[in-house]
Amino acid sequence: MESRQDEISILEIQDLSKSFAGLKAVDEVSFGLRTGEILGLIGPNGSGKTTLINVVTGLLPASGGKVFVNGKEATGRPAHRVARMGIARTFQTIRLFKELSVIENVEVAAVSMGLPRRNAVHVARDLLAEMGLEPWADRLASEIPFGDQRKLEIARALAMNPKFLLLDEPAAGLNEDESDLLLDLLRVIRANKPVGVLIVDHDMRLMMNLCDELHVLNYGKTIAHGTPDEVRGNAEVVSAYLGSSA
Numbered sequence: 001m002e003s004r005q006d007e008i009s010i011l012e013i014q015d016l017s018k019s020f021a022g023l024k025a026v027d028e029v030s031f032g033l034r035t036g037e038i039l040g041l042i043g044p045n046g047s048g049k050t051t052l053i054n055v056v057t058g059l060l061p062a063s064g065g066k067v068f069v070n071g072k073e074a075t076g077r078p079a080h081r082v083a084r085m086g087i088a089r090t091f092q093t094i095r096l097f098k099e100l101s102v103i104e105n106v107e108v109a110a111v112s113m114g115l116p117r118r119n120a121v122h123v124a125r126d127l128l129a130e131m132g133l134e135p136w137a138d139r140l141a142s143e144i145p146f147g148d149q150r151k152l153e154i155a156r157a158l159a160m161n162p163k164f165l166l167l168d169e170p171a172a173g174l175n176e177d178e179s180d181l182l183l184d185l186l187r188v189i190r191a192n193k194p195v196g197v198l199i200v201d202h203d204m205r206l207m208m209n210l211c212d213e214l215h216v217l218n219y220g221k222t223i224a225h226g227t228p229d230e231v232r233g234n235a236e237v238v239s240a241y242l243g244s245s246a
């Protein structure tokens with residue numbers, strides 16, 4: 001894989017808001033993410049995590065605030081343009097092309113970014129190898145184990161050669177061993193690719209071990225931002241979300 005380790009990109013989220021008929025699902029949230037960082041976004045069910053990803057990626061229009069990639073405004077652009085600016089994501093509910101093979105799923109993502117078909121095949125083969133999905137290459141996406149479907153979602157996002165990878169609950173439905181493997185995989189991705197990762201998940205073992213920093217939402221608002229240790233020790237976070245579990 002080509003390396004662009006020296007290129008640092010910055011994703012800035014400034015006072016981002018999203019309302020649904022009066023419900024403030026995301027309420028003036030600000031944070032930044034740089035190449036090489038893994039930032040966790042946590043909070044109770046309905047606290048606005050998926051909505052934030054949907055707004056950042058252009059799937060939903062913002063009600064207020066702005067998103068910048070390396071100083072260029074992403075807000076107001078349609079999803080495919082935001083993808084071209086270098087933001088790729090996965091979905092909380094897996095969205096693969098079920099009737100396509102595993103490798104075709106990855107190829108399609110590369111082609112969607114303008115890569116010629118022949119190059120897309122190579123990118124897809126490399127990514128499947130990196131993700132340990134090669135044995136499944138020619139199987140239908142719907143036939144492979146659930147944990148591998150989650151990895152395939154990540155491979156598809158990486159095929160878009162993103163500067164920023166936004167993962168919405170990649171560990172949902174995984175058992176503890178699979179979650180550990182995902183942790184290792186995400187660390188390898190961070191080490192080998194010039195990418196910043198924003199990850200949403202309720203698997204606190206994964207999040208506390210993986211993330212450099214955590215950003216905590218409650219009812220759409222930021223209630224804390226800090227290292228896993230700082231967040232774990234924050235009384236408001238414990239009462240709103242963590243309880244005694246972390």
Ligand SMILES: Nc1ncnc2c1ncn2[C@@H]1O[C@H](COP(=O)(O)OP(=O)(O)OP(=O)(O)O)[C@@H](O)[C@H]1O
Pocket residue numbers: 020023025043044045046047048049050051052092
């Ligand atoms: N398209 C929509 N229309 C109306 N309300 C919505 C829509 N999408 C989300 N909401 C509401 O916005 C709030 C935030 O939802 P969101 O899905 O972003 O939460 P979440 O933090 O991702 O939760 P979870 O951890 O359960 O995935 C919730 O009250 C939800 O019902």
Ligand SMILES: [Mg+2]
Pocket residue numbers: 049050051092
């Ligand atoms: Mg969600």
